[in-house]
Amino acid sequence: MKYMSMQFLKITTSLCILVIFTSSVIAQEWRAPYEKALAAAKRGMWEEARNEFLSAIKHRPKDSNQASQVGIGVTERRPWRDGAPYSPNFGAAYCSFKLASEARDADTRKARLDEAISGFRALIEGGQASIEAMVFLAASYNAANDPQSASAIQAQINRMEPKQSYRVDREIIEFSDLRALSGIMDVQAPPEVRGVVTPGQINVGPGLGSSGYIPPLEFKFALLIGNSGNSGQAYAGQDVDFLKKALTEHAGYAEANITVLKDVSSQEILSAAKAIAEKLPDNAIVYIYFSGMGVYNPETNKDYLAGNDVRSMTAYESMVPKSELFKPFVEKGASIFSFFQVDRKKDKDGNYFGKEVPQLGKIAQLFGTAPGDVVNATVYEGRVHGLYTVGIVQSLQLMRGNRIPVLNFAWMVFERVRVGSAEGGGGAQTSTLPVLVGLSGNSRF
């Protein structure tokens, strides 16, 4: 020190004083609380994680989907966490959502759900609409018994292109929720077939787990026709009631959107179809179920459905052409998922019901039995029902959701029908996989 120049000593002393007493703005430090929040979230300590996210927000208020840089020198600056987004507001809302699921009393649960809803809505309305935020917002609405709002959000998700989704930090999200998100956000599928959140997929706490409420979607409609007359099934009327209950409980169909027809005429079938078509919004889904007599006319190469007023299997003019049944829905651009519990005996020329494949529209056709075979019945829960209908209802119970992929569903029905027929359903019955026009196997009803 003795040999240090006096000049330098003055400079360094002044600088030391400057450093010690300076009141210049210190860089806002958001990283430490955010990283603590992530660590707490990984341990499931949602309260702690939420508090740390709020602390990060104080230093850096807005979420960002761009990579953050750490380090002040351009030579040493590195993308923070390999370019991960900065999502403290999303994180805080998600923590509230998780805290709601852990809440032990209704008031706390409601308060946390309100926090979550408020947080997610702020992000979405602020132009940071991520599919993740929308999924958890819908789940929060579901848990808060607000199915209309949930349905509205789900419709928004449905319309969203994956590229439009705001990028959020997925490291915040619990693994089980991430897995559910992956199923929902099938990014390979076009929006109209992508899955939608249900409480069965996102855990919203006790009482609302996988046996809980499936929110109905307002753009889904069903026409269930059970005609026991002619060569129809005697249990057709019971089957349509059975199926209606399953669609409302397990598949997200609003009761008001389900039309049930029992032992009706051909004209009544067509009128009902037209009435439903008038109510359809854009990109609607129509579930058609017919249990009764169906025939194929080789002269017109068309399938026909028989009303209860039809007197002969060849009285085609008094029957409903299948294409006419589809037509009003096709004209509205709806996706049609049709299920036929119909005998499919072959005539001397090998023709059978279901041979007609529509040329236009978005239509999936599924049949209760293979060409050349007949449908069978079984006793289920003390009542006689068609094997195919039982298979459909059981599969709905298992798959539970308001956007069920048709091919997976058809396979499950196939298995249930085979099991049912093996257990004394009366002969082997093989239901079919979907015949698809304008839809894919991943299309959902």
Place this chain on the structure above:
Amino acid sequence: MKTNARMRKLLILCLISCCSAVYAQIPDLVSTFEMGGKAIGMGGGVYSNLGDPTSSYWNPAGLSSIQTPVFQMDFRNRPLTESTFEGNLENFESSGKVNFGHQAIGFVGVAFPFGSQGTVALSYALGGYAREKGFGTQMTSSSFPGIELDVTTDFKHASEFFTLAYGRRMSDTMSIGIGLVGARENISDFRIIETTESKDLLESGGFTDSGFGFGGIVGIVFTPPQNPNVSFGASFRSEISLNNLNEGALYIKKIPARIQGGLAYRVDGFRGGQDYLVGGVDVMYILPANKGLELENKGQFSAGLGVEYNWNQSFGIVPFRIGFRTVNRATNSEFGNRTDAFRARQSFSLGVGLRPKTGDYSADLAIITGSGQKSPDVCLTFQVALK
């Protein structure tokens, strides 16, 4: 004791006056020796803007970029000039080649960040170096008329710096740093004169000496708020007076002050945003010192520029570097009737590194080809995060 010291000084004066060819084309790195590190692969173009433990030596403000405790060690060769002498000792010709020398530690340092309170670092750096071994045969001298002489010389100078430095971010755009520098000067010079024919020893003498002194360093790094991809760094290291030198005081009494500054820039977005490029230019000025002494510095510039392309892979980041550096001659050009004892130096450098994503270490290699050098310099750097 005093008589012996006086005799040594006289002998040295003899050496200086008679043997004017002690130094032959030694690269003038007496005050500008680069001790290694990753930036040497970029021609030193980012020295003033670095953010690693070597910042304690170059610009302590850069320490504020360090996020975790880190240890760094640099190995590099210490070049050796081998000269041959011809003619008369009072007026002779010399030629020399710069060889690899030996590999040794050029830098060791450790830095500890304390969050927003700043970062403290302690380091050792070799900041000045010159080494020459000379040999002449069948030489003549007026001091030994009629006799052919073999002359062997060995000169070495090394300036070592021990720095305790502190750097702190004052805002999102500025950091400052200060440091206390302890410098040690090591200098030695030996000469042997024998008869060429019978190897009779005529003269043998020399010395080894060292001195020590304290100084300081201050620095700043500034990033314009409207352009976070550019930074400006500047630092000043004070002149350091050396004490305890005896014979060495005839060569050097002070380590010159150094002022330097540079600009570094960054370009992101290569390969879809995975890769980025860093470049920089840096200029250093060694202030005049040691007037009238053998290692007088008349003011020396050293400047470098370089780029580093960071190639992002699944296993880590691989930086590729290229650079150029120039150092002008400034150390005493009139020593002992010689005009070419020291020479300027230009060098090209290539470097590569590895920054694994898993693992808290990194490694860097640089190859520097200097003008007049027989073999390139090689630098290895290792950095380890301490937990």
